[in-house]
Amino acid sequence: MPELPEVEVTRLSFASAIEGASVLQARLGKPLRWPLGLAAERLQGARVGAVLRRGKYLWVPVSKPEPSGGLLLHLGMSGSLAFSAPGVAGEAGPHDHFDLLTDRGLLRLTDPRRFGAVVWSEALAAPAAAKLLAGLGLEPFDERFDGAHLHAGLSGRKVAIKQALLAGDIVVGAGNIYACEALFLAGVDPRLPAGKLSRPRAERLARAVRGVLAQALDAGGSTLRDFKDAHGVAGSFQMQARVYGREGQPCLTCGSPVRRIVQGQRSTFFCPQCQKR
Structure with a gap:
């Protein structure tokens, strides 16, 4: 699943190119998770504004006399956005479910599993978007x-600290890979009950979350299966992971074998020697 670094890398790869573009046509393919909420043809003639990100959502504002608002996009489990020069992308395939054709190029959402979404909202604070971002x-x-x-x-939370990070209601962006890596850097066992994390350890963990996500952004995100940015460039953070995906391999700090457990149906990787409860 694309996490915050992958979504931000995607945004950066097309935002400047599409800002100020005029929409020539919008096309819908098979239904996604939620309906668009607007007749696609009503986007024709709109001008695209500055693309923003909130959590794992992208906000593509468009303006014209009527309607004026924007598109809230989510990549779902396996979706991706591609931006290509006019005439380069070719005909839409069976997994291409939304096209926004502009005078500067084509923005296309491809999503084989159709868990992604493109939702019209009159503003980020308007009900359609606010409900999803709440x-x-x-x-x-x-x-x-x-x-x-x-x-x-x-x-006061009894849930394991790693699952508390994944919930996203305290801080967004600490997806599975990045939560594992941040907990390792902070020396915190992922099984620790969240409410038992001390203030000093919370300081270390907050710094680790920011540091890991910054490193992931610099690396273009993580490509475990098929993630690529809007220009087809894969990420490389997975090559820098200290514990994620390294079950049985020696810890890069102490040499102990990295362990894998399952928490909330997600794989957790950690070093039982370096990370303490």
Whole structure:
């Protein structure tokens, strides 16, 4: 599943090229998770604004006398966005479910499993978008996200710390790979009950979350199966992982075998010597 770094890398790969473009046509393929909420032909003639990201959602604002609002996009489990020059992309295939053709190029959503979404909303704060964004925690690079915020958000929670990070209601972006890596850097056992994390350890974990996500962004995200940005470039963070995907291999710090367990139906990788409860 594309996580925050992959979604941000995707945004960066096409946002500047499409900003200011005029929409020539919009096309819908097979139904996605939610309906568009607007007749696709009504987007014709709209001008595209600055593309933003909130959590794992992308917001593509469009404006014209009527309608004015934007498209909230989610890549689902296996979706991807591609942006190509006019006439380069070719005909839509069976898994291409949304096209936004502009005078600067074609933005195309490909999603074999159709768990992704393209939803029209009059604004980010309007009901259609606000309902989907409700409950999202702080962005990891928000100056308000620190050890105090993390510690307060975890207070009283009995769920394992790794699952608390994945929930996304305290901080967004710590997906499975990045939660494993951040917990390793902070020396925290992923099985620790979230409410038992001390304030000093919460400070270390908050720094580790920011550091891992920044490293992932620099690496273009992670490509475990088929993730590529809007220009077809794969990520390489998986090659830098310290514990994720390294079951049975020696820990890069102490040499102990990296363990794998399952938490909430997700694989968790950790070093039982370096990470303490």
